[in-house]
Amino acid sequence: MESYDYIVVGGGSAGCVVAARLSASGRHRVLLLEAGPDDRRFWIQVPVGYGKSFYDRRVNWMYMTEPVAEFGGRRSYWPRGKVLGGSSSINAMVYIRGQAEDYEDWRSAGNPGWGWDDILPLYRRMESHAWGESVWHGGDGPLHVRAPSTELHPVCQDFLAACEELGLPRNQDFNGASQDGAGTYHITVRDGMRMSAARAYLWPARRRPNLRIVTGAETTRILFEGRRAVGVEYRQGGRDRTARAAAEVILSAGSVNSPKLLLLSGVGPAADLRSLGIDPVADLPGVGGNLQDHLDVGMIYRSTVPTLNDQLHPWWGKLWAGFKYLAARRGPLALSLNQAGGFVRSRPGLSRPNIQVYFCPLSYLKAPPGTRPLMNPDPYSAFNLSVSPCRPTSRGHLRLRSADPGDAPEIRPGYLATDHDIRDTVEGLRFLRRLADTPTMRRLIAAEIDPVPAGDDDDSLLAFARANAVTVYHPVGTCRMGPDAATCVVDPALRVHGIEGLRVADASIFPTLTSGNTNAPSIVTGEKASDLILGRG
Incomplete structure (x- = not known):
C-alpha cells in the first residue's frame, strides 16, 4: 500500500x-x-484550442443532465x-x-x-x-x-460604444473597485499560452x-x-x-x-x-x-462589417491565424473568443449588478455533441450577444x-424554477433588445439570425429563453x-x-x-x- x-x-x-x-x-x-x-498537449495550451476539447472525451467528462422540465424536456450538455x-x-x-x-x-x-x-x-x-x-x-x-486591449477584434469597440449610448460606464477592470459597466475581459493567458x-x-x-x-x-x-x-x-x-x-x-x-x-x-x-x-x-x-449554475441566453446577428468569422472560417484564414500564432504567439488563437462584456443592473433600485453580458465577435450555430463548432465559425460576418443572470436562486441536485x-x-439542474430567475432572465433579454436598438448597433446589425424571440413581451422572451438557454458551465x-x-x-x-x-x-x-x-x-x-x-x- x-x-x-x-x-x-x-x-x-x-x-x-x-x-x-x-x-x-x-x-x-x-x-x-x-x-x-497530462495537460502538456498542443490544443490544451493554445488559448482558442478549447474548441478542440469541447467534445473530446480524452480530456472532458462530457456530462449530460437529465431532461429539464423548464426547458420543455431539453437536456443540458456539461x-x-x-x-x-x-x-x-x-x-x-x-x-x-x-x-x-x-x-x-x-x-x-x-x-x-x-x-x-x-x-x-x-x-x-x-x-x-x-x-x-x-x-x-x-x-x-x-x-x-x-488584460488584452489593442489585440481584440475592432468590433468590440462598437459594442462598448453601444453600451455607452445606453448610459453604461466604461469599466477597464471588472476585478477592481466596481463591477458595474462595460469593458473587455481579462484572461488567464501568458505569452500566448493558456x-x-x-x-x-x-x-x-x-x-x-x-x-x-x-x-x-x-x-x-x-x-x-x-x-x-x-x-x-x-x-x-x-x-x-x-x-x-x-x-x-x-x-x-x-x-x-x-x-x-x-x-x-x-x-x-x-x-x-x-x-x-x-x-x-x-x-x-x-x-x-x-x-x-449560470444560464446563458442570447442572439446572433449578421454584421455589416467583418468579424472573426471572416478571419477564421476560410481555410486560408485558419492557415494565416495558425502561422501568426506559431511565429509570434499572437493573433486570435492567442485570445479568448469572449472578448468584451459587462455587468448591468436590469432595473432601478438594485444595489449591485445582477446581469452579466457577453460579446463575442464570432458566431457558430450550436452543434450536437461530437462536433467542434468553435473551430468552424459561420461562413458570414456575424457576432454573438448574450446575457447571464449573476445570482440565480433556483436549486438542483x-x-x-x-x-x-x-x-x-x-x-x-433545476433551471428557471423561481420567479426571481425568470424575472432576471427576461429583463436581461430585454436589455439585449435595447442594446441592439442603439444607433451604433443599428449600423452594425444587418439582420437577426433565427432563432429570435417572437416578440418583446415577457411571455415571448421567457419562451425564447426556455427554448434556447444553455449553461455557462459554472x-x-x-x-x-x-x-x-x-x-x-x-x-x-x-x-x-x-x-x-x-x-x-x-x-x-x-x-x-x-x-x-x-x-x-x-x-x-x-x-x-x-x-x-x-x-x-
Missing part, C-alpha cells in the same frame, strides 16, 4: 493549488490523483475538465472574481474567514497581473492574468521529490476506519490500487465528481445510499444538493444512478459550506461534517454562486484550503 501524508483527489483548478502549496515546504508527502491525462488543470485547461479563460458582496454573503451564512477582506489578499497572492501589483491585484503570484491552474501551480512543482502526480487514475472510493478517512482506492490502467493518507484526504474533483465520490463512499443521504446497497458512513443529506463508479451521476454548491450539518456538507474549514481527516476544496463548497465566471473563485478556494490545512487560515 502506498503511503503519503496528504492525498489530493482531482488535479483541477483547486486541486493543483492544494497539491502545490502542501508540497512547497518539502516536509509533506503529497499524492495528486487525476482521472484524466463539459467538465478531465485533465491536469481540470476545467481551467478547457475553459474560455475569462478571469472574474465576483463581487465583494458575494463573499460577504458567504461569511454572513456562517462562514467566518470567507469575507471579502479575507479573500482579497489571497487573490493578490495568487496573481501576477499584467498591470502589476496594486491594491486590487498581485504582481508576482503564480497565475498570470492578461495559464491553467496546472501550468501556474503544478508545472513549477513537478520535480519536487515529495510530490507524486498520477494521471489516468480515477478514484473510486474513500477508505475509512470508523469515521476517519485514511486513504483512497483508485483505478489506473485497469488495475485497482490503494493509497493511504496519514494526515488528510482532500477532495478537489469538482462540483460533479466530489459529491459523487462522497456518495460512493457512504457519505450522503443514508436512505438513498442504502437503496443502492451502499453502507452509510455518515448521514449527510446535503451531499449532491444545493446545485446552482445530483444523485447516483448506481453503486458503480463508472456510471455518470443523475444531474438535475456548476457549484453540491458540497455546500456552512455550520449546519443538516443542510451543509463541509464546515468553514472545509472539513466534512462528522468525518475526520477529510476535506473538500473546489467549487462544490460555494454556498452561493459568485457574480460571474467561476474559475478564479475555484482557484482561490484552493489557496484558502491550503492555508486552512497548513494552519495558516
Whole structure:
C-alpha cells in the first residue's frame, strides 16, 4: 500500500493549488490523483484550442443532465475538465472574481474567514497581473492574468460604444473597485499560452521529490476506519490500487465528481445510499444538493462589417491565424473568443449588478455533441450577444444512478424554477433588445439570425429563453459550506461534517454562486484550503 501524508483527489483548478502549496515546504508527502491525462498537449495550451476539447472525451467528462422540465424536456450538455488543470485547461479563460458582496454573503451564512477582506489578499497572492501589483491585484503570484486591449477584434469597440449610448460606464477592470459597466475581459493567458491552474501551480512543482502526480487514475472510493478517512482506492490502467493518507484526504474533483465520490463512499443521504446497497458512513443529506449554475441566453446577428468569422472560417484564414500564432504567439488563437462584456443592473433600485453580458465577435450555430463548432465559425460576418443572470436562486441536485463508479451521476439542474430567475432572465433579454436598438448597433446589425424571440413581451422572451438557454458551465454548491450539518456538507474549514481527516476544496463548497465566471473563485478556494490545512487560515 502506498503511503503519503496528504492525498489530493482531482488535479483541477483547486486541486493543483492544494497539491502545490502542501508540497512547497518539502516536509509533506503529497499524492495528486487525476482521472484524466497530462495537460502538456498542443490544443490544451493554445488559448482558442478549447474548441478542440469541447467534445473530446480524452480530456472532458462530457456530462449530460437529465431532461429539464423548464426547458420543455431539453437536456443540458456539461463539459467538465478531465485533465491536469481540470476545467481551467478547457475553459474560455475569462478571469472574474465576483463581487465583494458575494463573499460577504458567504461569511454572513456562517462562514467566518470567507469575507471579502479575507479573500482579497489571497487573490493578490495568487496573481501576477499584467498591470502589476496594486491594491486590487498581485504582481508576482503564480497565475498570470492578461488584460488584452489593442489585440481584440475592432468590433468590440462598437459594442462598448453601444453600451455607452445606453448610459453604461466604461469599466477597464471588472476585478477592481466596481463591477458595474462595460469593458473587455481579462484572461488567464501568458505569452500566448493558456495559464491553467496546472501550468501556474503544478508545472513549477513537478520535480519536487515529495510530490507524486498520477494521471489516468480515477478514484473510486474513500477508505475509512470508523469515521476517519485514511486513504483512497483508485483505478489506473485497469488495475485497482490503494493509497493511504496519514494526515488528510482532500477532495478537489469538482462540483460533479466530489459529491459523487462522497456518495460512493457512504457519505450522503443514508436512505438513498442504502437503496443502492451502499453502507452509510455518515448521514449527510446535503451531499449532491444545493446545485446552482449560470444560464446563458442570447442572439446572433449578421454584421455589416467583418468579424472573426471572416478571419477564421476560410481555410486560408485558419492557415494565416495558425502561422501568426506559431511565429509570434499572437493573433486570435492567442485570445479568448469572449472578448468584451459587462455587468448591468436590469432595473432601478438594485444595489449591485445582477446581469452579466457577453460579446463575442464570432458566431457558430450550436452543434450536437461530437462536433467542434468553435473551430468552424459561420461562413458570414456575424457576432454573438448574450446575457447571464449573476445570482440565480433556483436549486438542483445530483444523485447516483448506481453503486458503480463508472456510471455518470443523475444531474438535475433545476433551471428557471423561481420567479426571481425568470424575472432576471427576461429583463436581461430585454436589455439585449435595447442594446441592439442603439444607433451604433443599428449600423452594425444587418439582420437577426433565427432563432429570435417572437416578440418583446415577457411571455415571448421567457419562451425564447426556455427554448434556447444553455449553461455557462459554472456548476457549484453540491458540497455546500456552512455550520449546519443538516443542510451543509463541509464546515468553514472545509472539513466534512462528522468525518475526520477529510476535506473538500473546489467549487462544490460555494454556498452561493459568485457574480460571474467561476474559475478564479475555484482557484482561490484552493489557496484558502491550503492555508486552512497548513494552519495558516
